[in-house]
Amino acid sequence: MDKMISVVGHIALDYIVDVEKIAGKNESSPIIDYEEYPGGGAANIAVAIAKLGGKSQLISPAGTDFSSSGYEKLLKEACVDLSHLYSIEDLKLSKAFIFTDREDNQTTYFYWGSSSKFKELEPEPVDFVHLATADCVYNAKISQVAGFVSFDPGQDLVTYSKENLEIILAHTDILFANRHEISRVSEMTGKSFTELKAMIDVIVVTYDAEGSRIYTGNEEWAIPVVSVKAVDPTGAGDAYRAGFLLAYTRGYSLPTCGKIGSTVASFVVQTRGCQTSLPTWDEMKFRYEVNFGILEAEN
Template identity: 30%
Template sequence: MYDYDLLVVGSANADLVVGVERRPGAGETVLGGDLAVHPGGKGANQAVAAARLGARTALLARVGDDGHGRLLRDSLRSAGVDTAAVLTGGAPTGVALITVDPSGDNSIVVSPGANARLTEDDVRAEVLGAARVVSAQLEIPPATVAAVVRALPEGTRFVLNPSPPRPLPGEVLAACDPLVVNEHEARVLLGDEETGGTGEPGEVPADPADWARRLLALGPRSVVVTLGAEGALVCDASGVRAVPSVAVAAVDTTGAGDAFTAALAWRLGAGEELPVAAAYAARVGAAAVTRRGAQESYPTAAEVAALDA
């Protein structure tokens, strides 16, 4: 019997958000709206998103002994996340600096803070073994993610969103079931030297199905490529399949990918096949972009059902 449906191992940040008419270019200053402070971080976001949907969820993370850390703990607990494994100290709480334009698109800079102090020594096998599924991201040290993979008990599923993207060791790729990427993350993992069919070095080929197949060839057991309003693609040994999304008016895309990954991981742990779980996750992500912020935008299961009706 598992204590948790999902254990998230990852970051917890305070999101400092400013609305802008357009995002600045290099060397440019633009005026924005009032600053808003929200609980965020890819790890905390995933944990809150899953708990809102009804999953028994825990978070393994590290925050500072400061106001931002208390904000995060309060948000996690109010959503129903078990915070027993949220550690304190080592550095100030991580901060994400976010600009959001009128279309809802965002740009993000992260100061890791305490997230960078979540080490291999903080990874405890008994915590990992209490969950059906373990989900991770890359806003914590890569060595910590590798330690999670090495400590995974037999039968525990591992889901990874490699964000921010960077090269992954073979042992981590081999554990991913699935590896969840957006367009940018897919391009980085596939490298900048793909020819795109031109014979010249350049961008990765523009066909997302090709991205999925190429990523699968790197070693993960399955791959999901998220495509925003276009839904997603799922890929495993049986091939590539498209998963539709739901048409909504996007207000703010901040944290929508985290909601997608959390919902996907939870439904996979409940025994759903990858395309079915991804279809549900696409609806969760669609619901999340209809409200501002990250964690405060995440829907309940009833709200997802209403969106799909």
């Protein structure tokens, strides 16, 4: 029986806009094309876990356009548990507007919308929680009432106070970060990487095309990326964490969790949109075994 994985963070709509060039101040630029995709780190992870056959629950403030945008229907069809959503009466869903020019320069605008209400909400205790990019105040609260905490501060790390970051880290069992974020965590807390390893059971650091490294105690594993023809890297990190966490709750070894995460991520980068080409467990297993050999049995 799979453990319920509760995921805290944004439900967002992503607008991917191709432009001739990034417009400067008081300038306009032609739009070549644009697409709307379901996004938000927490929603991406919850949908990916569900698609893999796991049990996921989304904890997020849902804006006034949650139903009319079609997002509610999408999450229900994906079998994500929505019983812990907060209904927000006066704000729309979060939105990300991502503009990319012909030379792959990019600029992004993010509308927090309903997610700005996070800090006013009181969390209920949960068994196993993953804290995706979200509000540091809420994340600090829920980290103290959760049985097991996985934490990914992501790009929102710049909004964290030292106090809230330290509260969350004190309760964190698995920490996910890229190479820049792990340095920032060290700077903000005054703790070296060695000290962070001593206080957190598992630390996973991602290195883009170079893969990831998993640290626990005195052990360390390098996990390669699964090589595919990449179209859009957006959402790869969310897919990696979904695969890793589901494998972890199913009792797989840490290096296998990393390889499963890497395999799930490889599906996402093949198309545009964070939830467009998520794999089932069987699809993941087939690609895993092509790249890494026979997948060990669950513990």
